[in-house]
Amino acid sequence: MNETIRTILVAAAVVIMSASTVPQVYAQETGANATSATQAAPVTKAEKKAARKEARAKKNAELKKLEDAGYNPAKANDPNYPQDLQNAQKKARVGASASQ
Template identity: 55%
Template structure:
């Protein structure tokens, strides 16, 4: 927005008695100053896309390794309508030495 337009907007707002008006260029500077006060800007608390991707890869690798251990211990996840499903999984977890945290 050109400065002449901003000044005219301020004058109109002042003549209407709308109270305190902060010009748009001052608002931009204030938000920039607020972000500058935080190291790395406002998004420093969020992990980056690369960090999220790496975390997903690590989680997937951990899950696949655990599943391979369970399959080696006798668990067969592909059997449809398995009557002994929970017990078979628990037995394979005990045999493989894997905790039951997520399955219970």
């Protein structure tokens, strides 16, 4: 039972993180300054594999950043789940903007 809940929590965190980044990526790609190279979809099998690998690395980095900011996706039955994730997102953004 606990493993199922952990899996659901991790999946929900990934969905939340990806939902917050999709509009930004789409807006960047469809902007007036977008080049045809950024809008081109991967064609070959190797390009698709590279794109998947890059996306996976990006999501893993985002999850690592949230975990470093205090989010623990492995907590089962966490009554503070949404608030914990939101706090970690805020903390991670503050840390990222301060270091740049």
